[in-house]
Ligand SMILES: Cc1ncc(COP(=O)(O)OP(=O)(O)O)c(N)n1
């Protein structure tokens with residue numbers, strides 16, 4: 001949300017439960033309507049992650065789609081997240097920049113984006129999760145995939161063992177950072193993810209492929225609250 005300081009974003013993130021990654025919905029042309037529905041259903045953080053089809057989004061297309069999401073976030077009081085690109089996060093004044101293990105190092109991204117956006121990290125092993133939980137400049141991290149997922153083909157799934165390991169070690173940490181389980185999660189599987197120790201989740205298809213995105217988000221949010 002424009003105007004929030006880094007610390008205000010961190011506090012919002014601590015309360016966040018449901019994080020959505022969506023493509024730009026170029027095939028359907030309904031990004032604004034879709035985002036409004038998902039956010040009305042209770043999505044706390046929305047990330048543009050457009051890796052569908054052959055060609056990635058060009059920067060100007062990515063910025064245009066993010067401007068649509070930024071307006072929706074302002075209407076609903078949600079956080080706007082950019083994937084991978086610090087320059088784009090800076091351009092659209094994003095609340096969140098998400099970086100994977102192969103993306104920019106966090107300290108380099110921080111030099112580009114400045115103080116305001118919080119920075120998140122993907123992790124796929126307990127060692128990576130421990131590192132992200134301790135690395136300076138990392139504000140939250142994600143652990144997964146919980147199940148193999150066509151949204152991230154070729155990414156081996158550590159499964160719920162990783163979620164259990166993260167839930168265990170964060171118990172020992174004095175001020176644990178927010179963390180989210182990701183990968184293959186939907187409403188039916190959510191109880192297993194929660195039983196493994198996660199209180200926050202990231203989803204893609206569970207909302208992007210739902211007939212009624214608002215209802216899908218609302219059902220997930222209710223189960224998480
Ligand atoms: C919130 C969130 N968690 C994990 C990812 C995956 O990041 P990464 O491993 O860099 O893979 P790509 O999404 O960039 O293909 C994410 N984007 N967001």
Ligand SMILES: Cc1nc(C(=O)O)sc1CCOP(=O)(O)O
Pocket residue numbers: 021122123124142143144145146149150151152155182183184185202203204205206
């Ligand atoms: C983008 C992404 N990152 C993952 C990770 O483990 O870091 S899993 C994933 C895709 C999640 O999609 P769905 O909810 O459709 O299974």
Ligand SMILES: [Mg+2]
Pocket residue numbers: 083084098099100103
């Ligand atoms: Mg990435």
